[in-house]
Amino acid sequence: MRSVIMGNHALSYGAKLSRAQVIAAYPITPQTEVVELLSQLCANGDMKAKFIKVESEHSAMAASMGASATGARAFTATSSQGLALMHEVLHWAAGARLPIVMGNINRAFGPPWSIWTEQNDSIAQRDTGWLQIYASSNQEVLDSIIQSYKVAEKISLPIMVILDAFVLSHTYEVVDIPEQSIVDKYLPPLEMEYKLDWKNPHAFGGLTKPDWYYELRYQIEEAQEQAKKLIVDTGKEFKEMFGREYGLVEEYKMDDAEIVLISSSTIASTLHVVIDELREQGKKVGLLRIRVFRPFPSEELRKILKGRKKVAVIDRNISFGHEGAFFTETKAALFNEKDHPPIFGFIAGLGGRDVTPDVLKDIFNIVETTEWPEKDIYWIGVKL
Amino acid sequence: MADEKEIKWTGVKDMPPMAVSLGSMRVNKTGNWRNLRPVIDYEKCIYCFICWKFCPEPSIDIEAAQISERVDKKPVINLNYCKGCGICAEECPVKCIEMVKEEI
Numbered sequence: 001m002r003s004v005i006m007g008n009h010a011l012s013y014g015a016k017l018s019r020a021q022v023i024a025a026y027p028i029t030p031q032t033e034v035v036e037l038l039s040q041l042c043a044n045g046d047m048k049a050k051f052i053k054v055e056s057e058h059s060a061m062a063a064s065m066g067a068s069a070t071g072a073r074a075f076t077a078t079s080s081q082g083l084a085l086m087h088e089v090l091h092w093a094a095g096a097r098l099p100i101v102m103g104n105i106n107r108a109f110g111p112p113w114s115i116w117t118e119q120n121d122s123i124a125q126r127d128t129g130w131l132q133i134y135a136s137s138n139q140e141v142l143d144s145i146i147q148s149y150k151v152a153e154k155i156s157l158p159i160m161v162i163l164d165a166f167v168l169s170h171t172y173e174v175v176d177i178p179e180q181s182i183v184d185k186y187l188p189p190l191e192m193e194y195k196l197d198w199k200n201p202h203a204f205g206g207l208t209k210p211d212w213y214y215e216l217r218y219q220i221e222e223a224q225e226q227a228k229k230l231i232v233d234t235g236k237e238f239k240e241m242f243g244r245e246y247g248l249v250e251e252y253k254m255d256d257a258e259i260v261l262i263s264s265s266t267i268a269s270t271l272h273v274v275i276d277e278l279r280e281q282g283k284k285v286g287l288l289r290i291r292v293f294r295p296f297p298s299e300e301l302r303k304i305l306k307g308r309k310k311v312a313v314i315d316r317n318i319s320f321g322h323e324g325a326f327f328t329e330t331k332a333a334l335f336n337e338k339d340h341p342p343i344f345g346f347i348a349g350l351g352g353r354d355v356t357p358d359v360l361k362d363i364f365n366i367v368e369t370t371e372w373p374e375k376d377i378y379w380i381g382v383k384l
Numbered sequence: 385m386a387d388e389k390e391i392k393w394t395g396v397k398d399m400p401p402m403a404v405s406l407g408s409m410r411v412n413k414t415g416n417w418r419n420l421r422p423v424i425d426y427e428k429c430i431y432c433f434i435c436w437k438f439c440p441e442p443s444i445d446i447e448a449a450q451i452s453e454r455v456d457k458k459p460v461i462n463l464n465y466c467k468g469c470g471i472c473a474e475e476c477p478v479k480c481i482e483m484v485k486e487e488i
């Protein structure tokens with residue numbers, strides 16, 4: 001069924017179609033509509049799930065962990081300060097290898113108080129062991145939730161599906177809401193080998209000495225590596241059943257592209273328009289959207305960027321004292337390649353500043369007219 | 385019930401994907417962390433089992449014992465796991481648990 005819905009409701013319908021059994025969440029702007037709709041669906045019986053009202057995001061993730069540990073499919077959603085408050089428990093969820101799926105709406109941190117989009121909240125969680133998927137349309141938000149459960153439950157790691165505040169969360173787009181019966185075929189009920197079960201008691205997460213902790217960490221890394229192929233494979237399977245394919249990255253007009261613009265989320269959506277315009281002017285430019293940030297698709301980037309003339313990475317986040325996170329990772333992926341292209345790093349759109357086609361064209365112009373990066377990082381549009 | 389197993393895996397390839405005990409606490413006795421040992425004076429004990437309820441480990445077992453017509457069980461400290469925290473002695477309403485120093 002095709003429907004015009006907001007990004008937040010795409011998250012809710014994704015959770016509903018995935019037959020999430022426990023939802024523990026605390027409302028925060030700009031995520032509120034996600035849980036508003038889910039609590040309504042639970043209350044009127046459209047969803048057979050337990051909705052747990054909690055007193056904080058820390059508790060939301062703790063309750064999700066408890067639910068997931070019993071073998072239930074758990075869902076939650078948050079944003080910004082809420083995600084930061086969850087931080088400790090995010091490490092727990094990944095370390096306990098629980099396949100929780102969460103929606104995070106990118107919102108800038110305070111102070112100063114802000115409710116607009118910026119990726120620093122999710123980027124600050126990159127080392128927790130969670131997988132991170134950055135969606136660039138409402139359709140992708142919904143589809144990514146369903147795909148995420150499939151991946152998470154195979155590799156026993158939690159996944160965060162991330163979308164821009166307002167630009168996506170509150171923007172209405174046409175979304176194909178698939179039939180429950182087809183989703184059920186794609187996503188079978190969750191079976192967990194180790195779970196909280198009084199008939200077969202185990203202790204979980206107990207004190208582990210240095211003789212085995214190291215191996216448990218290696219296992220998380222192995223699972224992250226395994227996820228790369230799994231995301232591609234489950235994305236292909238998704239296409240067979242639903243007609244839409246999702247992988248680690250998205251390429252647009254890349255075949256003969258000499259200059260490659262890399263970005264994520266809705267900046268990448270806008271880039272489609274910009275690339276079309278530049279192509280009309282005869283510029284050989286293409287878009288590489290990084291959809292999955294953890295695990296980071298280093299091999300794909302090396303393959304795709306081989307032989308290109310110039311690469312530019314546009315980040316809507318800043319690791320203070322250094323540069324944007326996607327830029328850092330892209331450079332790192334290419335560092336050991338012989339003759340890799342110059343890589344330009346741009347910061348844009350912090351705190352929800354609009355990244356318009358004109359802003360992106362300015363970035364292209366800098367890259368086109370500069371032979372080799374003249375600065376470590378370019379801040380676009382700062383009023384100096 | 386979980387098996388009484390010692391860690392048998394050799395590495396990443398054959399171990400469970402998370403820190404999960406497979407009943408290893410049965411062999412992994414942790415009472416040797418203790419430096420004070422609770423000793424119950426059964427003469428004074430009123431068999432309220434408050435100590436059993438409060439022991440955080442939990443390492444107070446309830447064993448069958450015909451104490452009187454009404455009371456048919458007693459609390460027994462399981463020294464294989466008791467850490468000597470003294471919570472039982474603190475909570476006992478008639479103060480009949482004494483913490484004595486462990487000697488080597």
Ligand code: SF4
Pocket residue numbers: 422438439440441442443444461462465466467468469470471472473
């Ligand atoms: S000393 Fe502590 S651990 Fe030992 S039996 Fe008493 S309450 Fe339990």
Ligand code: SF4
Pocket residue numbers: 424428429430431432433434435436459475476477478479480481
């Ligand atoms: S709390 Fe004290 S009186 Fe009560 S059962 Fe334990 S030892 Fe006996």
